Amino acid sequence: MTAITPSALTPIHPVIEQVTERIRVRSLTLRTAYLARIEQFRGRPPRRAQLSCANQAHANAAAESRAKIWLNQAQKPNIGIVTAYNDMLSAHQPYASYPDQIKAAALRFGATAQVAGGVPAMCDGVTQGRPGMELSLFSRDVIAQATAVALSHDAFDAALCLGICDKIVPGLLIGALAFGHLPTIFIPAGPMGSGLSNKDKAAVRERFAQGKATKEELLAAESAAYHSAGTCTFYGTANSNQMLLEAMGLHLPGAAFIHPGTALRHALTDAAVEQVIQLTEQGNHYTPIGHVVNEKSIVNAIIALLATGGSTNHTMHWIAVARAAGILIDWQDFDELSAVIPLLTRIYPNGSADVNEFEDAGGPVFVIRELLAAGLMHGDVQTVFGTTGLYAHTRQPELQNEVLSWRDLPEQSTNTGVVRKVSEPFAATGGLRLLQGNLGRAIIKASAVPAEAWTIRAPAKVFESQDALVSAFKAGQLNMDFVAVVIFQGPQANGMPELHHFTPVLGSLMSAGFKVALVTDGRMSGASGKVPAALHISPEAAQGGALARVQDGDMVELDVAEGRLHVDVPEAEFAARIPRVLRAAHLDDTVDFGRELFVNQRRFVTAPEHGASTLFKD
Structure with missing residues (x-):
């Protein structure tokens, strides 16, 4: 089937149109003020040109010679890299080499790049049932603040965000939206290969809870499931993040679930560098992230979540993300959309398949194509991939003779037990x-x-x-x-x-x-x-x-x-x-595992339906 175009679409579903309009009206005051902030930063030369000589010298001191020349001239775009790398998270371990790759690619494409800063990245899988888990939700807002600190040097014309897992992507996105004038692309690293099936892993866990399996058997099962670099393969919050970023047009099309270390993964990362340069004010198509993230793209994210049975965490995270862009959403919006969005996937725990099977069966590209064609998603939105809206995200990336291109998917899913068309969903309503x-x-x-x-x-x-x-x-x-x-x-x-x-x-x-x-x-x-x-x-x-x-x-x-x-x-x-x-x-007198440092967050955090946020008021 060829890529979806506007002429091939049915009209947008009336409920989706009504919910989107309600959000727009509800958000009008906040959104107008947010967009006005973005306009204040337009029409300027490269950001570095605004810095004093002393400022520039500090920022350029450690740069490689060719990059330093360009940085000192302050005439070419400079990309800020915000990374959540650490080598305890399997999903983030591949990011170790990304900054060097990005810097080299930027020079080839006529720009420079610098690591603007790092953000914390904790693993909920490690802290489950432990005191450290009480810091997990609050880490999202710490990540947002750390992203803002990284970009506050005002030396960048665009940003690339390296992050995948649970609170990390929402945190990076909230922080990036505070710099809504900067073009921003998210670069994923991809999932690990399939190991022990989620069904078999869950069965061992239940047997252990019943006293019928030893700790050694449990550890062997867990290690067989979580076995190498890459995202965990069940459809939890981390992989839901990737689906939502695809639906919002913040990835290159089809980038979410390509394995780490592959030639295609490498090519997509280079292409993201080239693309973000084109989105700067010095490029051919200025596209700030504050314009990409709007009422329609937020609704698209909710729809993608519902159509794939994604993480309940996002009923909080995306409320906070939307608020960062001056947009107000609530659980009623989720519920009304869920009533008209069909469930198109069965991925564990909403089924037995993992994300690799999902990708092989068509993945996010198939889901987005189906929803667009049925009038169940807004196609007329800006994305980081150009001027054709979300329709560009209905094609799959591939590498032919070392050249990156995008191809059409087959009409049918290759595994209808994992992904289905809108005309034959797993359920008539969302997840x-x-x-x-x-x-x-x-x-x-x-x-x-x-x-x-x-x-x-x-x-x-x-x-x-x-x-x-x-x-x-x-x-x-x-x-x-x-x-x-x-x-x-x-x-x-x-x-x-x-x-x-x-x-x-x-x-x-x-x-x-x-x-x-x-x-x-x-x-x-x-x-x-x-x-x-x-x-x-x-x-x-x-x-x-x-x-x-x-x-x-x-x-x-x-x-x-x-x-x-x-x-x-x-x-x-x-x-x-x-x-x-x-x-x-x-x-408040709890003193262990750093929990005493989060007294004020516990005291002032908003309700879950308001994003469970320490950054925005109810």
Whole structure:
């Protein structure tokens, strides 16, 4: 099938048009002010020319001789590289060589490049169930601030962002949007090769939780799954990041899931350098990131998330990203779009395939092409790839005789068990849903939950920590139908760590035939699996939210189809209950693992539906 063009499209779906217009009107004041800031920086010569001689000498002192000459002349574009490299994250380890490659490519294309700065990059997979996980969500805003520090030298005409994983991409994007006048391209590094299947890995985890597998067996399984450089291969937050960047036109088309160390990966990185130079004011097509990220591209990102069953984390992260560009979105927008966006993929945990199988079956390019053709995505947007809007992102990159080009995909997916056309989706609606009721508002990843588990009515068992739930399981107290209500896990309570420590426990109970669900003000991320989980409940228990008044034995009802989350207690009785008080272990005197440095973040963070942000007010 040839690339999609505007003439081949059906009109945009009316719900998508209505939601986009509502966002535009809601955001008008903030967005107008944001765009005015961008205009203030237009029409200037290379940024370096604004620096004093002393400023330039400091910035140029360590440069290689040819680059130093060009830098001193301040006549050619200079690219700022913001990198999240470290060699503990498998996804980011390949970035070690990228700055040298980018600098060499920039010189070939008539520009210079410098590493503007590095940002922290923690791994949630390492900190799961550990105190360090309480810093994870807040690291997004630290990364945004570090990105701003890197670019604050005002010596750059464009930026290249090197980052992939959970909080890192949203943080880089928020920071880059603070410099909305700079053209910016994100350069991925790609996933590791397929190892032990996610299904088999999950099975070993459940057996270990049941005491039927040894620690040595568990470590062997985990090491077989996470085995080399590259992104983890399940469709969690990291790989959802890549899908959303593709849908927003912030990558070169089809760049997300090309393996590290390959010739095609190398060529795409060089091409990103050449392209970002063209997007500068000294190039042929000035395209600042603040124009690429607009109401339509934000809606496109949400649609891509819904169509692929992506990470629940992005119901917070992309609200914060949008806010950084002067755009206001909320969970109602996600929910209304989810009602009309079909589910086009089955990728673990929303299926058994990994991202390599997704890419082989057509990947993000296939999904974007299908959505555009059906009028389910905005095509008339600016992207980093030129003037043809998102339509350019319906073709797959390839290397022919060492020359990078893009080709059309086949009409059909090569694996309809992983990716399907809009005309034959896995489900008629998207992967995420909004739940509401007398317990508050929550998000659930419906696409990962079997249809028979979409409704549950069972007594509550209330826990104030992950360890308390695991201890109850080991003591044999959970062999029953129940709803686990895990409280004091929100942003203000303890930084909102991911709650995967007990995922194998709940999964094993479901496998044993019990009906179970999770209701929490915490989060589970893109790895949310088969257990129905109402997440991010707002207001959180630490703010006196309804969850703090739930007691053991209360009947809790969760209904995905109806969008309902309710505790069956008489209204007057429920309101009269004295809410539980946050445990001392999570108060401001907590001093270990650096948590004491994040007291103010816990105190001032906004609600999840407002982005769980320490940078923007509610």
